[in-house]
Amino acid sequence: MNLIVIAVITLGAIGALSAVVLYFAAKKFAVFEDLRIAQIEEVLPAANCGGCGNPGCHAFAEACVKAEDFSKMYCPVGGAAVMSKVAAILGKEAKETVPMIAVVRCNGTCAHRPRTNIYDGATSCAVASALYGGDTDCSYGCLGCGDCVVACKFDAIHMNAETRLPEVVEETCTACGACVKACPKSIIELRKKGPKSRRIFVSCVNKDKGALSRKACEVSCIACGKCEKVCEFDAITIENNLAYIDYNKCRLCRKCVEVCPTGAIQELNFPSKKVENN
């Protein structure tokens, strides 16, 4: 009986003492954190993708609170909706932003671009491109090992087994830019999503002279300059044997698509043109 009493008293005393120590320790070492950080983190997508340039969502929330110029802060995953919530918490105005999307600028499918050798090294575009120009005669195009697919945290880019090219899923792509960084050939670009997701872009990055690039791939840009001439909005420039469409100037008139002799300029999500009956 005596033993039990002693045990209860001893443990009780230790408990009480620890409680007092912990109470004062908690007061003394309390870390003040801006409550808004937790609030902002709550509305962020919690993807920790790093698309905003910060190491994760918590770091982005901190950066938002500290930011002097809030207009530079942008969460590509959450987009305008999330940013307006964040702005509301901070009592600031959210900047209007244009939705962006990843675009794969290579159309060198197996049918368009014949394989001239077989790559049997490690399945990684980075390794393959450190080794050589790739398994076709085009040393600029997609290597097809899927580094972009591995890099995507949103399951928004997939390899098409038939074409051996990556395809972006419109609904899930957040334009975080992870695939852009992962691609050693710099094929993927973030472009303006466009009204009704309509976009026009040059689906080629080959900088070889026209004859060479045409030989390697049927749908390559040969830098003939027809698109540059036909464009009324000055949106197309040709540099290093390659045409580029400025998405801020492009008005989606589709004239360049019509004149492109190789079909290197692609249009996406446009209604199909009426077939003229003669």
Added chain:
Amino acid sequence: MLKTFRIGGIHPPENKLSAGKKIEQLALPDQVVIPLSQHLGAPTQAVVAKGDKVKVGTLIAKAGGFVSANVHASVSGTVAKIDTVVDASGYRKPALFIDVEGDEWEPSIDLSEELSAHIDSISAEDILRKISENGIVGMGGATFPTHVKLTPPSGMKAEILIVNGVECEPYLTADHALMLEKGKEILIGVRLLMKSIQVNKAIIAIENNKKDAIANLELLAREYEGIEVCPLQMKYPQGGEKQLIDAVISRQVPSGALPIATGAVVQNVATAFAVYEAVMKNKPLIERVVTVTGKCLTHPSNFKVRIGTSISLLIEAAGGLPEDTGKVIGGGPMMGKALVSTSVPITKGSSGVLLISRKESQRKESTSCIRCAKCTSVCSMGLEPFLLGTLAERGMFEEMEKELVMNCIECGSCNFTCPAHRPLLDYIRLGKSKVGAIIRNRKK
């Protein structure tokens, strides 16, 4: 007990199929394609234009800096165009196309077969100037300009010349054939190299599988003071500069330092031969000995080939491309690289062309690392390839730098020994290129 290097190393099957074959002169091609950059360092500037007539030995591209090497026409004829060609690197590079007409040499080149042995009247500066003018580069494969290697950085002094006749790479026999047939010339080349760096001791290191070459050079070296032949135990990668210095003089090159830090300058036997021709005969580096080999090939041979000749012609001369060929490799099986086509031209650094059958060329399926540490025990630079491979796979390049990835000599021993068939070297090469870029950015 014969000498060898102390850390790591492997014993791949030798497969020296063309050993003992005489050097054959390959017939002149109809056209040569001479890449403008055939060395490590700054690219060259073409000094001829389309339509120009050139002779054998005419300067066609000038060195673009100190660490660079002149390029000369290897045939006589007309410059057809300056365009690009896919070279052994697998990328399109600028190159000069020359249509062959006859075989007319520059008159300044001494074409006689007679041995020129009077080197006393030539000064060290003259030797260096001729080496540099004639575009001599290291012919073991790294193609580093020779005159740069013979000019030690200020404050450093060479004590000894080591001549690399190791040829530890399986299949290749080009250096072996040269040591058997051109022993006298090589020794004069060695004397010239010794004079240029002002040392009075040279050691010619040869692996013990080339007993005839050792005997031949030992006999010839008796005539010269200070030249010694050192037979070495067989072990790959003994031909690596750092490994060879360790094997021959038991000194190790500190991490990040140049080999000259040990007092040794290493030159390949083929380079020594090229130096002889450049200095004594005034002949630029326009041809070299190339081994064409492979188990499925009917006539594995050693050919003397003009620079710029298409590899397909060499294969043709060695019996034709076997139907079963899986890969054509530029160089040997360990350090060589699969070529994207057989129209790749021979360059100053091409030591061999290896044909591998479809079955043999297939990579085995890679499985998980089992931490057996075999790669670590064979790494001749004392690195941990399994760790480097994993770091590269995960993109942890800063950590790779701390693990001294830049010390890797890319000998491929780790790949060779890995029981899980992991593509270690592929990833390490990627890591090296990324870390190299990080270091360059930091210097800016």
